[in-house]
Amino acid sequence: MQQYQGWEKFCNEPLEKKLPLFKKDGQIFDVLYAQQFAKTELEELFYLADRIRNISKTRSGMRFLSSVLNDKRAMLFFAQPSTRTFLSFQNACHILGMQTSEIRDSTTSSEVKGESSEDMIRMFSSYVDLIVIRHFTEGFAEKAAWVLNSHAGRAVPIINGGSGKDQHPTQALLDMYTLERAFKNIGGICGKKIAMVGDLKRGRTVRSLCQLLSLYDGVEFFFVAPESFRMRDDILDMLKAKGAKYTITDKFKDVIPNVDAIYSTRLQDEHDVEQESGGINYDLFSFKEEHLALLKKDAAILHPLPRRNEIEIAVDKDPRALYWKQARNGMWIRMALILKIFRREIEVYNFSGV
Numbered sequence: 001m002q003q004y005q006g007w008e009k010f011c012n013e014p015l016e017k018k019l020p021l022f023k024k025d026g027q028i029f030d031v032l033y034a035q036q037f038a039k040t041e042l043e044e045l046f047y048l049a050d051r052i053r054n055i056s057k058t059r060s061g062m063r064f065l066s067s068v069l070n071d072k073r074a075m076l077f078f079a080q081p082s083t084r085t086f087l088s089f090q091n092a093c094h095i096l097g098m099q100t101s102e103i104r105d106s107t108t109s110s111e112v113k114g115e116s117s118e119d120m121i122r123m124f125s126s127y128v129d130l131i132v133i134r135h136f137t138e139g140f141a142e143k144a145a146w147v148l149n150s151h152a153g154r155a156v157p158i159i160n161g162g163s164g165k166d167q168h169p170t171q172a173l174l175d176m177y178t179l180e181r182a183f184k185n186i187g188g189i190c191g192k193k194i195a196m197v198g199d200l201k202r203g204r205t206v207r208s209l210c211q212l213l214s215l216y217d218g219v220e221f222f223f224v225a226p227e228s229f230r231m232r233d234d235i236l237d238m239l240k241a242k243g244a245k246y247t248i249t250d251k252f253k254d255v256i257p258n259v260d261a262i263y264s265t266r267l268q269d270e271h272d273v274e275q276e277s278g279g280i281n282y283d284l285f286s287f288k289e290e291h292l293a294l295l296k297k298d299a300a301i302l303h304p305l306p307r308r309n310e311i312e313i314a315v316d317k318d319p320r321a322l323y324w325k326q327a328r329n330g331m332w333i334r335m336a337l338i339l340k341i342f343r344r345e346i347e348v349y350n351f352s353g354v
């Protein structure tokens with residue numbers, strides 16, 4: 001298969017050199033990694049998401065929202081399984097008046113006829129104004145954005161909806177939005193203690209979330225994982241370089257009373273190469289109803305979902321269990337992000353209601 005020239009060289013450049021290609025006029029365009037966001041940009045997205053959610057409460061507000069991007073279309077290319085991310089992007093687009101098309105299975109695309117993934121992405125860009133990609137290959141979304149920005153006449157923005165074991169930047173945005181709301185009246189995210197629990201080695205959500213949390217002063221991390229699924233060094237090195245404190249442990253119960261948030265994750269066994277997940281007692285990393293009594297009264301329990309046994313169903317009714325709200329927050333923050341990408345947020349700020 002023919003290759004597009006220059007990807008290898010570009011892909012190995014340091015992030016600071018790559019990022020300008022993914023911006024337009026110094027503003028957000030492609031959304032590929034969590035490291036793209038500054039704290040002020042997160043705050044702006046939270047504010048915009050709050051505004052959107054208020055507007056959506058009335059029928060006239062919904063009618064207004066459906067006009068803001070009704071001249072745009074999106075392509076949802078999800079080559080890996082997805083329920084929440086797919087549905088929340090799809091509904092975010094629909095509320096804003098965008099039409100969507102989707103490919104959820106690569107075997108229904110021309111890849112099976114030998115079309116390169118780069119040509120396929122260029123093809124998508126002919127029909128739509130935005131492409132959201134979930135892919136099992138790390139860096140696929142980045143490569144797609146590189147192809148469009150450096151080769152295609154028609155560069156449309158790309159959003160990474162989850163890339164292999166590496167990144168899930170929009171999940172991190174909704175996680176931060178949920179934490180921001182949870183801690184609003186107790187001093188905000190700065191200085192909070194956050195436990196990340198489970199398969200931290202292969203969980204892309206925790207990796208992206210660490211990047212965003214590291215923008216907030218004094219956040220302290222507790223990485224609670226089985227020995228073989230500990231957080232990888234690249235993230236630990238990043239935290240060290242920023243002076244953030246972290247603890248690595250496999251004693252979940254000891255950590256529970258000390259933290260302000262628990263971010264639970266499932267075993268990512270779809271990435272097993274040699275049945276690495278076998279023989280691990282994941283139950284030791286499960287949050288049970290009996291643990292509620294140990295947890296601080298203002299703490300927040302998050303999970304990107306889907307869950308298996310990481311959080312007992314009996315925990316759901318506790319007001320500190322935020323994971324269902326967290327999923328819905330994904331829709332609001334993705335709407336905010338899409339509005340920013342298309343520079344239409346001003347219309348939302350100017351809406352005075354009727």
Ligand code: NCD
Nearest residue numbers: 084085162205266304305306
């Ligand atoms: C996560 C993912 O796909 O990485 N799910 C999601 O997007 N909400 C977490 C997971 O699958 O465990």
